[in-house]
Amino acid sequence: MATPDEGTVRQRNVAGKRKREGISASNSDVELDKLVKASQAAKASGSEREYKIGFVLITILAFVSRFWGIHHPNEVVFDEVHFGKFASYYLEKTYFFDVHPPFGKLLFAFMGWLVGYDGHFHFDNIGDSYIANKVPYVAFRSLPAILGALTVSVTYLIMWESGYSLPACVLAAGLVLFDNAHIGQTRLILLDATLVFAMACSLLAYIKFYKLRHEPFSRKWWKWLLLTGIALSCDISTKYVGLFAFITIGSAVIIDLWDLLDIKRPGGSLSLPTFGKHFAARAVGLIIVPFLFYLFWFQVHFSILTRSGPGDDFMSPEFQETLSDNAMLANAITIDYYDSLTIKHKETKAYLHSHPDRYPLRYDDGRVSSQGQQVTGYPYNDTNNVWEILPAVQEEKRLGRHVKNHDLVRLRHVGTDTILLSHDVASPYYPTNQEFTTVSIADAYGNRAADTLFEVRIEGGKQNQEFKSVSSHFKLIHNPSKVAMWTHTTPLPEWGFKQQEINGNKQIAPSSNVWLVEDIPSIPADSPRRQREEKKVKTLPFLQKWFHLQRLMFWHNNQLTSSHPYSSAPWQWPLLLRGVSFWTQNDTRQQIYFVGNPVGWWIASGLLAVYVGIVLADQFSLRRGVDALDHRSRSRLYNSTGFFFLAWATHYFPFYVMGRQLFLHHYLPAHLASTLVTGALVEFIFSADSAEHEATYQAIKAGKKQAVAKRHVTARERFAGQSMLAAWIATGVILTLVIASWYFFLPLTYGYPGLTVEQVLRRKWLGYDLHFAK
Structure with missing residues (x-):
């Protein structure tokens, strides 16, 4: 033709x-x-x-x-x-x-x-x-x-x-x-x-x-x-x-x-x-x-869908602010230093978790670990999911100071009183990725001080933007090595109780590195900090919303790679x-x-x-x-x-x-x-x-x-x-x-x-x- x-x-x-x-x-x-x-x-x-x-x-x-x-x-x-x-x-x-x-x-x-x-x-x-x-x-x-x-x-x-x-x-x-x-x-x-x-x-x-x-x-x-x-x-x-x-x-x-x-x-x-x-x-x-x-x-799609719904979790906090009745924004609380947090992986919904058990001396492939305390991803609420956010410099405890975008922080595991650390030791499943573990407070402020520093990098955040629970999607970047805290769904062996591996990803850009603070358990339910004024629905330029949605659609479409009992190949x-x-x-x-x-x-x-x-x-x-x-x-x-x-x-x-x-x-x-x-x-x-x-x-x-x-x-x-x-x-x-x-x-x-x-x-x-x- x-x-x-x-x-x-x-x-x-x-x-x-x-x-x-x-x-x-x-x-x-x-x-x-x-x-x-x-x-x-x-x-x-x-x-x-x-x-x-x-x-x-x-x-x-x-x-x-x-x-x-x-x-x-x-x-x-x-x-x-x-x-x-x-x-x-x-x-x-x-x-x-x-x-x-x-x-x-x-x-x-x-x-x-x-x-x-x-x-x-x-x-x-x-x-x-x-x-x-x-x-x-x-x-x-x-x-x-x-x-x-x-x-x-x-x-x-x-x-x-x-x-x-x-x-x-x-x-x-x-x-x-x-x-x-x-x-x-x-x-x-x-x-x-x-x-x-x-x-x-x-x-x-x-x-x-x-x-x-x-x-x-x-x-x-x-x-x-x-x-x-x-x-x-x-x-x-x-x-x-x-x-x-x-x-x-x-x-x-x-x-x-x-x-x-x-x-x-x-x-x-x-x-x-x-x-x-x-x-x-x-x-x-x-x-x-x-x-x-x-x-x-x-x-037309954006004009009709104006209320918060099941698709909120896929979208950025800025996008969610354009939806009425958004529970995430209603529950967002500004995070202060010394708050206790539960941190959740956005993609797999697993909590950042640790427990007293340690990595084995050798893995199945013969590689040697640090034998440090295990840091894992756990899908259920647990007391071992709670972490206290600390300033980079050791000081007398001063309340009321907000954590902001690009701040350097330390995370203390409340259950074992140890500090989160990443270092140049291979993780259990990824020889190219860094192991995550914890060390004592003395080591964290002593000879391991640099290895316990992490940068809070809010997705799409501005300089000095306040770090908030639920609404601030962020990447936790290990400051000395510049790797991002990451997890995946392949379970660890029995020694890791089949929980998810946490490691340091050298590729910082992927959205699979994104986490959020789900709650702040240290704040009582009747605290004034939990009282929120009703927020007005914001607006975003159409093209900004469209670009954001397009990127997510393409990414999730490419992730549809799992097997299906009725899938077939083109030659069939x-x-x-x-x-x-x-x-x-x-x-x-x-x-x-x-x-x-x-x-x-x-x-x-x-x-x-x-x-x-x-x-x-x-x-x-x-x-x-x-x-x-x-x-x-x-x-x-x-x-x-x-x-x-x-x-x-x-x-x-x-x-x-x-x-x-x-x-x-x-x-x-x-x-x-x-x-x-x-x-x-x-x-x-x-x-x-x-x-x-x-x-x-x-x-x-x-x-x-x-x-x-x-x-x-x-x-x-x-x-x-x-x-x-x-x-x-x-x-x-x-x-x-x-x-x-x-x-x-x-x-x-x-x-x-x-x-x-x-x-x-x-x-x-x-x-x-x-x-x-x-």
């Missing part, structure tokens, strides 16, 4: 060929075009009507398949616990944190608002009843069902707008229509229906934009350029994997711009100022507008080797198992390989001087079908470099692109349009009269009709197999009826880990 105009390429090549053969290019082209256009015009009105009938039927079937039995099951299924919960939080205006952008979740909240839902149910557990909790779950599920049905329609339109035959349109749309994975994912409160629909719309809008390439800067040209950008923005505003659609469209645009830059471009070259206008228009429509649209949804997706269990009900033996239509996926994946084989074979033939394809077929093979293949590749191969958890649903956008390639290859195999052009040209070349040439066109049309019949037969055979497979797996997609052991076993085609198989 993004390479030079296929008609122009054909004309340029054919014209050269005819010039060498002594034929007038202008006369033959005029006669050829008249004959072919006259033939095509006679069929146009009938074809248009057939396409419209096909579109209507496909759309009706799409809505029926997505909405049939959508009320079942009437309880929380799989990741509805997340996205239903987020919709409720929006409706309650309660702040939450999620790794996905807000657009898709805002749509669910909007649907809930339309039906008058107040957000009282928080979707806490899979299996919780919607009926008992009076949740309008059908309305929520209707949103993805509508988008899923429209995705089928858009798939049909993509093929239609690309100029493919009716069988090709029906086949591509049919593979999505009767796919169990697309149906299953669009009948539940999940984001993927929005993602795939936006991706499909971006392809359709770009195709319509590209078809207007000979009308640059016209109103329609601008309309479809901007609609492409908006669709791309909706894609990435739903999930960050929507970036792949930008890569697809961006690659096509780069090829298109490269062609416009060609001084030998057919139809005349563009001046550099005009080329600059083309470049700027695409930059505005496909980069600036999508980015502004993307920011808009975050502005095209062959549909694994699925995901969404829901089970033991009493009725019903289950929802997320898996695609095996026959449809195997055919689409196989034809992807066929496409690569055809392109390689064509290139090899051209190298050997054999031109097996006419120009029109080759142009469509490389341009239009190539664009679909590009969409598949850019939505599939990037997953190979990801380290996060991956599941089968990540392949759905790529699968849709593979159905487009499938439909296009049916067109390539059975099309006779190009042969019609060539037969007419040969008749004219032989000097035959126009009437004779017309007979050639008539004969060609007869062959075209036979080819169309063959295309319909191939489409019918493929869709019959696909529909049979779709129907066979329907109980796993719709969640009913329940299956016997024998029926379950019959559906374990590739060892799918189904329930109730015994």
